[in-house]
Amino acid sequence: MKNKNHLKTALIGFAAGLVNGIFGSGGGTILVPCLVFLMGIEDHKAHATAISIILPISLISSFIYFRYDVTDLSLTLKVAAGSVLGALFGSFVLNWVPINTLRKIFGMFMILAAIRMVF
Amino acid sequence: MLTVLIGFASGIISGMGIGGGTLLIPALVFIVGTKQQIAQSINLLVFIPSASAALFVHARKHNIEKGLLFKLAVTGCAGAVIGSLAAVNLDSGILKKIFGTFLFIMGIYEISSKSREKNKKTGKEGCR
DSSP states (O other): OHHHHHHHHHHHHHHHHHHHHHHSSOHHHHHHHIIIIITOOOHHHHHHHHHHHHHHHHHHHHHHHHHTTOOOHHHHHHHHHHHHHHHHHHHHHGGGSOHHHHHHHHHHHHHHHHHHHHO | OHHHHHHHHHHHHHHTTSOHHHHHHHHIIIIIOOOHHHHHHHHHHHHHHHHHHHHHHHHHTTOOOHHHHHHHHHHHHHHHHHHHHHHHHSOHHHHHHHHHHHHHHHHHHHHHOOOOGGGTTSOOSOOO
């Protein structure tokens, strides 16, 4: 049983790294539900632990993208500046917005964008 | 300016714990015309400072399961090397289609996910 758990942990980590590397995102979307539903970690701890795992994963991935010259630093700085302000703003309004409704709206945006990307 | 606004929007969304990165990438591809791989690298790079800041806060609150972190990070890093090498070597048109498929599944997941009210006040910092 213990070995089985080790294997499960190893596979979850590997899957999160693989997805985050190939898509440049989505590691958290895999890790958080896995930690919560498969490993029984509390929600807020799962979020914190997921970020701590994706940070080294993103560092390694960024390094590889950089080595292969698929980066645009000036564009990255512009997005980063906006993103920091957005995150601050978002944390202030967090308790006043209907998160679950937003989740569904953004889910629909994702599906629309997905369809346009594939076809 | 448009790029800053897109970053702003994705910052808000990831602050709410709804995959900001999964929306930032298509936004850059469609609105700015960024190449798929470049858009992905932007998301990876932007994640690093914001995750570091979030982790600093979480570490002080002892929210990180350290034992689990090391186990998951080891295979996670191996996966990251393989995934990234695949991404930089794939044709961007093909990568875009694979990404679109992944995005579709994520979209279905967001729409069908049950209420996660208890998320509201605790773990919210951007999981991209």
